Amino acid sequence: MNNHDLVVIGAGFSGIAMTIAAKAAGRDVIVLERADEIGGTWRDNRYPGVACDIQSHLYSYSFELNPDWSRAYAPGDEIQDYLLYVVEQYDVRRHVRFGADVQQAWFDEETSRWEVAFTGPEGRLETISCRDLVLAVGSLQVPTVPDIPGLETFAGELMHTATWVPGTTAHGKRVGVVGTGASAVQLIPAVAPDAAALTVFQRTPTWVMPKGDHEIAESTSERYERRPALMKALRAKIRTSNESRALAFVKQPALMKAVSLRARAHLRSSVDDPQLRARLTPSHTLGCKRIPLSDDYLETFNRRNVKLETGELIAADATAVVTADGTHHPLDLLVLATGFDPAAGWKAVNVFGRKHASLSARWDEGIDSYYGVTVPDFPNMFMLLGPNAELGHNSVLLMMEAQVELVTKLLAERDRRGAAMVSVRPEVVPAHMAEIDERSQGTVWLQGGCRSWYLDESGRNRTLWPGTVGEFERRVRNPEWVDYEFTS
Template sequence: MTIQPDLQPAVQHDMVVIGAGFSGIAMTIAAKAAGRDVLVLEKADEIGGTWRDNRYPGVACDVESHLYSYSFELNPDWSRAYAPGDEIQDYLLYVVEQYDVRRHVQFGAAVQQAWFEEQTSRWEVAYSTPDGGLETVTCRDLVLAVGSLHVPTAPAIPGLDAFQGELMHTATWVPGTTATGKRVGVIGTGASAVQVIPELAADAAALTVFQRTPTWVMPKNDHEISEATSERYERRPALMKARRAKIRAANETRALGFVKQPALMKAVRLRAMHHLRSSVDDEELRAQLTPAYTLGCKRIPLSDNYLTALSRRNVKLATEPIIDAGPNGLVTADGVEHPLDLLVLATGFDPSAAWKSVNVFGAKHASLTQRWEEGIDSYYGVTVPDFPNMFMLLGPNAELGHTSVLLMMEAQVELVVKLLAERDRRGAKLVSVRPEVVPAHMAQIDERSADTVWQRGGCSSWYLDKGGRNRTLWPGTVAEFERRVRNPEWVDYEFTSR
C-alpha cells in the first residue's frame, strides 16, 4: 500500500536521485549536462555516503587512489597510493562544488516510499523532513543510488544489549573515541577490521580480536605520493591518465582468477602465505590465521601492518565462538571471560538492506522490496521489469571484487543517460526493460557464477544471498560490462507512451 500524504501539489522534477554518495553525485552531474532538472534526496546532512559515514581509525580505500576517482575529474593531489577516508570525502566535497551539485540536494530527506502513477506516467516520492513533516515530489525519472555497503550488520550475541562499556560498529564510529588505556575487543576480521585493528592495538592497554573466520591478507604496498609527482601530474594530465590505465589493467587480470581460471589463485595464495610467514613468527598463531578456503572466496583485504599487529604483546586472538555478553564483556565457548571497556563491531554490511528499505512500488503495484526478498532479477544491475523510468546504480551483480567499482558505476550512469535520450528521441513517455530478456540474462549470470571462486571456494560471504546465489558481483571484467552497456540493444527495452 502506498502513502498518500495530504499535502500541497507536489513539486515536479525531471529526475529524482535518492542518495548523494559517489553514484548519486555522478548521476546528477550527467543529468545536468543533459539539460535535465534534478533533485537529490539525501537523508543525512552532508554528501559522501560511505566516506561520510565511515570515520573509524585507519579507514582507507583498498583500490589505488588514481583509479578510485571519477574519470572526468582526476585528482593529481592524492597524498598516498591508497587514499585515507577523509581525503576521499574531501575529494567528493570538491567535486560537488566544482560541478554545482549542492544546490540540487535536499538534505535531511529520508525517503519513506516511492510509487509509480500509471495514469500520469510519473513517480511520486514521499520523504520525511528533520522537523517530522512528510513531503512529496513528483518526477518523470527515478534513480536509486542508495548504495549496498550502507546498512551495518550486528552479530546475534545473547546479552549484547546489557554491555555497559562503549559499543559501536565501525560504520557508526563516534568521533573522539579513543582506545588509549582501555581493554578493547574487536569482532570480525574482514576489510574494516584489518584497517582498524592496527590503529587500536597501538593505543589499547589490551586488545582482543574475536576471529570468526581467518582471512587471507595481501600486502598493500602503500606509500606516500611525493609533491613532485603530484606537480608533474598536474602539469601533464596525460601521465596521470597513463598511471590510471596501468592500475586498471593490472587489476583486471585478477578477474581471470576469480571467474575463469581459479587455478591462477594458487600463485596469489603463495604470495599471501609468504606475507603471513614474514609477518608472524609464532607458529601456533600463524596456523590460527591461515584460512581453509580458497583465496578470493571472500574479499581480500590489503594491509602492511594487520598481521604484525596481531603479534603485539598487548594483542590476543580469540578463536572460540562468542556465546554470551554481559555488562563487563564477552564470554567465549571455552568458558573464558573477556572483560572489555570498548567493543568494536567490524561485522560488515547487509548489501540488500538499503534497497529493501526504500519501499518502491512500480507498475501493477509491483514491490521492489518483495523482489529483493525473492532474489531480485535485474538487467545489468540497472533496470527491473515492471519499474518503468526507474534505474538503479550499483544494483544486483554490479559490484566488483577485483578493482574500482566506480568504473561500473560510470558505465551504468552512461547507460541511463542513453536510455533517456533514446526515449525522448522516440517521443515516448516510458522506457523499461522487456521482461522476457531478463531471465536469460540472469541465467547467464548464474551459469558464469557457478564456477567462480566465490561459489566454489569453500566459504560463505556477503557476496551470496540466502540461497547461495551470487546476487552481488559481476562475474567478469569491467571491460566486458562496459562493452555491453555502452552499446545498448534497443530491442531489449520497451519505449511506450503509456
C-alpha cells in the same frame, strides 16, 4: 516546485555522478539525501585507519582526476574531501535536499510519474513527483550486527565501524574487535598501539595480501598537475593490472591457489609464532571472500597487548563478552567490524512499481535485474551499482560510470521517440540472469569453499559481475534498444 524531471536517492559517489550527468543533459534534478552532508560510505565510515583498497588514481571520477592524492591508497577523509570538491566544482549542492529520509516511492500508472514520500529534517512528511527515479543508495550502508545474546546490555562503549563516534579513543582501554574482514584489517593496527589490551574475536581467518602503500611525493603530484596525460597513463596502467585478476576470480579459480603463495609468504614473514600463524591461516581459497590489503595487520598479532580469540561469542553482559568455553572477556570498548547487509539499503527505500510490484519483495525472492540497472515492472526507474554490478578485482567506480552512461542514453532515446516510459522487457531478463548464474558457477566465489556476503541466502551470486569491467562497459555503453520497451 514539487515536480521534477529526475529524483536521485542518495548523495554518494553514484548519486553525485548521476546528478552531474543529468545536469549536463539539461534535466531538472533533485537529490534526496537523508544525512546532513554528501559522501555516503566515505561520510559515514570514520573509524581509525579507514582507507580505500583500490589505488587512489583509479578511485576517482574519470572526468575529474585528482593529482593531489597523498598516498597510493587514499585515506577515507581524503576521499570525502575529494567528493566535497567535486560537488562544489560541478554545482551539485544546490540540487541536494539534506535530511530527506525517503519513506516510500510508487509509480502512478495514470500519470506515468513517480511519487516519492520523505520526511524532512523536522520530521514533516513531504511528497514530490518526478518522471524518472534513480536509486543510488549503495550496498554498504546498513551495518550487519551479530546476534550475540545480551549485547544490548553492554554498558561500555559499543559501536559498529560504520557508526564510529568521532573522538573515540582506545587509549588505555580494554578493546574488543569482532570480525576480521576488510574494516577490521584497517582498524586493528590503528588502535592496537593505544589499547591497554586488544582482543580480536575471529570467526573465520582471512587471507591478507600486502598493500604496498606509500606516500606520494609532492613533486610527483605537481608533475601530474602539469601533465595530466601522465596521470591518465598511470590510471590506465592500474586498471589494466587489476583487470588481469579477473581470469583467476572468474574462469580459473585454481590460479588463486598460486596467488595465495604470496599471501602465505606475507603471513610467514609477519607473524613470529607458528601456532598463531596456523590460527590465522584460512582454509578457503583466496578470493572466495573479499581480499583485504594491509602491510601491518598481521604484524599487529606479535604485540604483547594483542590476543587472538577464535572461540564463538555466545553472550554479552554489562562489562564483558563470553566465548563458548565460558571465558569472560572484560571490555571497555567493543567494536563490531562485521560488515554490511548489501540488500538492506535497497529494500529500505520501499519502492512500488506497476501493479504494486514491490522492489523489496523482489530482493527477497532473489532479484532479477538487467545489468544491475533496470528491473521489470519498474518503468523509468534505475539503480546504480545494483545486483551483479559490484566487483572483486577492480574499481566499482568504473562500473558505476558505465551505468550512468546507460541511464543517460535510455532517457535520451525515450525522449527522442516521444515516449512516456522506458523499461527493460521482462522476457530478456531471465536469459541474462541465467548467464550470470552459469558464469558464477565456475568462479572462486562459489568454488572457493566459503560463504560470503557476495552470495544470497540460496547461495546465488547476486552481488558481483562475473567478468571484466571492459566487457561490462562494452555491453551497457552500446545498448540493444530491442531489449527495452518505449511506451506511451
